Amino acid sequence: MAQKLSWLKRRSHEDRNVEPDETGRPVRDLRLLPAAVAAWIAAVLAVRLDAPAALMLGFVLTTVALGCMAFVGYRRKHCRILQVILVATGAAAMICLPTAARIDQQGSEPMEAAIASEGHITAKLLATGDASRASAPDLDGSPRWILEATLLEGTFGGERFTASIPLVVLGGDDWSAVKDGDMVRAAGKVTATDPGERARALMIGSTAPDRLEHETETGPMEQVRERFLTLAGSTGAPDDGLMAGMVIGARSVVAEDLVVRMQSTGLTHLTAVSGANCSYVLAFVFLSCRAFRLPRWAAALGGIVSLVAFVLLVRPEPSVLRAAVMGSIGVLAVLTGRGRLSMTLLFLSIAALLAVDPWLSGEYAFILSVAATSGLVLAGPLLVQRLETLLPRWIAQLLAVPLAAQLFCTPILILIQPAIPTYSLLANIAAAPVVPFITIAGMLAVMLVSLLPLAALPFAVAAGWGASWVAGVAGFFASAPLAVIPWPSGAGGAALSALSSLAVLAVAVWWQPLRAVVRSAAAKARSAVRGIRIRALKWVAAGFALGCAGLWAAAGAVHETAEWTIAGCDVGQGDGFVVRTGEHSAMVFDAGPDPALIDRCLDALQVETVDLLVITHLHQDHYGGIEGVFSDRPVRRLLYSTSEAALPDEVIEATTDAGLVPEPIVAGDTGALGSTTWTALWPFPDVTDASENDASAVVLVTTGGTDGRSPVDVLFTGDIEEEAADEMLVAHRDLTLSGVDILKVAHHGARNGGHRLIEATSPSVALISAGRHNDYGHPHPATLDALDAAGVYAARTDQRGSFFLFADDGTLRIRSL
Template sequence: MAAALLLSLAVGAHAAVEASQRHDGAIADAVAARAAVVAELDIAGAPRRLRIPGSGGLGDRWAVPVMLKTMTLGGHKVAGEARLVVMGGAAWEHAVPGQRLRATGKLRPAAPGEPEAGLLSASSAPMVLRGPGPWQQGPGGLRRAFTAASARAGGDAAGLLPGMVTGDTSALDPELEAAMKTVGMTHLTAVSGANCSLILGTLLLIARSLRLPRTAAAAASLAGLALFVLMVGPDPSVLRAALMGSIGLASVALGRPGRGLSLLCVAVIGLLLAQPVLATSFGFLLSVLATLGIVVAGRRIMDWVPAAVPRWAAAGVAVPLSAQLFCAPVIVLLQPQFGAYALPANVAVAGLVAPVTLLGTAAAALLPVVPAAAEVLVAAAAVFAGAVAGVARFFAALPGAALPWPEGAFGAATMGIFSATMLAAAWLVLHPVAVVRAVLAAHARVVAVLEGPSRAAARSAARHAVRRGLEHRSGRGTLRVRKPTSGRNHEWLLPRLNGPGPRRRTPPPGVT
């Protein structure tokens, strides 16, 4: 309890300081006044294409996460750091994380609940002041090279493969994106915890296969995971998965493997201590809920499946089902609709995600060294990515794929009740013997209540007599005795208490 209170105080203090920096001071005043500024910005993430045209009529618009360093407002230079999102034209497509740019634009407040301090509507093309550092330039070049190599594959894989491997969704087809959103597969279009888990597990398996000691294998796996996170960018879900995997590897290296729920709690605490703004991020919340569902309910659902079903098939159903049930109430808040085919669609692509991730990541690493081998791996990964896109389009085209659902808190509450009902229904279907026993026991209790105390006492006395070896049949005048040795039944006639007496013989007529 003391540790929990200390952690809560630390997170609260950090959040209060960050909130004061966002909402107080010259930068917050400029955002509230919607001032026009000249800003120096550090690019903090990869540009993201916007599908909705802006108010100025620009069809090709990009959103770029940046960190404000200085701004010039009314002839005065103001220094300070604040997280912003730049809305700009096609010139912002080539922004690279780590660059320092100068641009002009107009500040405006961000939407309520957003982690950014404001938005900057750029009115000019960016001017490069400083290029990215060596640790950022290399991963950026890998992402661009992999996107170009994926484009040569053609079809849906050209846009989906970079999204599933490096998180670059700039070339994703809008129709495919809508189809994946309809069937609840949007988590596949960006790098998530599943990708980090696959990379970490594969590296650990390779290291142990090479007979490396446990500590050396853990260190090599962590180094490979760090390079992967550096390549795809520090997305909140990726950071969460990377931190959780690091803690798990540390516990294995120390010979103290821990529980998944404990590791998840440690990962969430660490990330909230580092970035309290993640508490308001829907992406982070969905990532945590999905992992929580897999940890809490995934193993139990696998145990419910009969032993005759292979474990890989049971895991293929249990993992997406548990994640979907825990995430569904939050998804309704973002998208008030019910994906009728979300579970079968995710089960169908469960076996395709691992080849896409592993082959694509290996191809991205080999592109600068062995381009020919990387091209072969990209072609193989494109086949699996095309299959994922085909599954999404197939289920999205079925009737009733997206059903309306209530919005707001009522929609989330009803979806939570629906998820609990579905979990109970799955238990009932997978435990027929236990269900029949429970029904018979409930029937016996109802019969006992309806018969009343007198009949219940009579039945109890009769059962007690049977256990003693005697059974009296009411109204038949017999007493049954069962010998335990032979098992044969012997019956004796007993006099009836209220029965008629022996019939008197009367002489026939004429007899004296």
């Protein structure tokens, strides 16, 4: 009986989870979980509402919270459900009310009118970050830059106004030098952003920024950053700018190819300051103060001061803010003797950060930060316990930390990049030991760079070579075979990834019973095998062989049925489509902007010969990847259309090396490749002074029609715009009568492609090629609405990645590649 009471007391103590037990079992105090969840939901809703609606929601939540409080006080009885409702509604009201005030403060009637009409404004802007290079270049191939800024003053329609409105500016190379804190004046076109975005509008710069020197102040932290960046560039370490990114968050100086390698190896979180860096700084300062026998309160104060200075230096970002808040609360927990309350700290940090900045609720960096921390707290200790039954404890701890974070973060990362870095765990293990060293050595260099530059150099050199190790790890694993495994994109891919993570965690949780079941099954199998005669084994082997043969035959039949007809290649922000003409041959329409992407897609489709390459027009997002089409495969003919006088260098070089002569394509040109025929419908030879988009080749392709299959008509339209498309339809009225099965939506689904092609051709399927999270807003909601109204299914590369279509019993079916 005494033993039972002792066990019950220990069990009750573990359930309360106020302190970790003697075995180091993790603390899981979930009492603030409803508050954190309610705060997050309220933030997601509030930032998508206008100010009156957000205010009304806040008042309703406040009323409910006050009602619960009054009821609990009146009854004077402990009611857990009412307490949960009180805490949840109170936290949600804490989010909604200040969010309503901030949305109202950002309001401006002239600006709202400019956004609604997509008009041009002249603006005075305060940069709130450094300009960063956009993922997609401009149509002529030149780089574009993105800048986060606040609109302070503007002029629209002759009316001058003042405001405080967050914007995102998209501009050319002239914007690359704009830094955080710069005051600039520029003009541009403003368009609306999606609901819930931090920026109220996207401004497409039509002029170069005019830096207002007399109104731009360089603060002391910015001066320290500039000095450290200069020092980091003089260390001689082959780190490709990674050290500056890891120490002070200067991502703009990190080499682009290194960023790609880091993405391929699951090391993206190291390309800039993460929440872990805050923990290293806080721990280093706190322990150093304690080593000099300073009292606990002084060490805690020193840690908080250093943490605030660090956040100001690197500029607050979602993961940095989360770690800074958790670190501060953690110091308070230590001072008050409460011990380690990891989940409580996480829930408090979520609610506090969302109260300060509710727009964090939709930012991937913040979501990943919360997911990684949850993984470390909830799954980390459990994984250590399971792994140390097989490995030494220090190796188990080294494996458990990146594995726990990866299990929780991978489903979210799939939404950003639908691929699994095969060697992510190994790469993180190899890089982990030097990350704290890089952070501390780098911060010592930052502290000394303004006071004693010569003394700062050794620390910067040491941090630089540490970063070189991380860059080398990324390069080694990125070049390994199967470094990245393609994964289904979208919500389905994320759900599949989440199920995989849950399966791993389930094995970790139920390891003992699973091991017992496996051992029992193995023992029974060995016993059964001993009793089976050799003759029976022969019959089993024969049956297995016949079964494999049947499966092989069935697979061959399915493959024959599911032979692809049309494929859309995920080439980013551009076009790249493939029409099958033979077992290993195809027609290719456009090459996208990146040779590697179109080459990878053609390899996946097993295209060994390109019978015909059509470059619909000479914008970089259609011809820039031409080298990839010619990579290790012959191209027999190249047709192009353009309003320009000369061909781009990339096209000339690719065709010259292959011994091809590029031929212009005009309406009336026709051809046949096996059972596939094509006819050019546009442009007419007499069309002059057309824009490059309107010079796009429009080609009708008919493929199939053999072996009893129905032919499939596909209309490729390049980037033709509405007026030219209308003129083409007038000239080809038979196209309106016959319609097509598949329509390649013009100009990546942009609004200027119009709706007439959709209405006139009545397709069953529409193909849209656009980059995921592209800066153009492609495809435009109006285009998607037109497809929905016409009952046309849209297959999009920004959602599905690369895909192919095949005819199955007269029905078009789509599969991801």
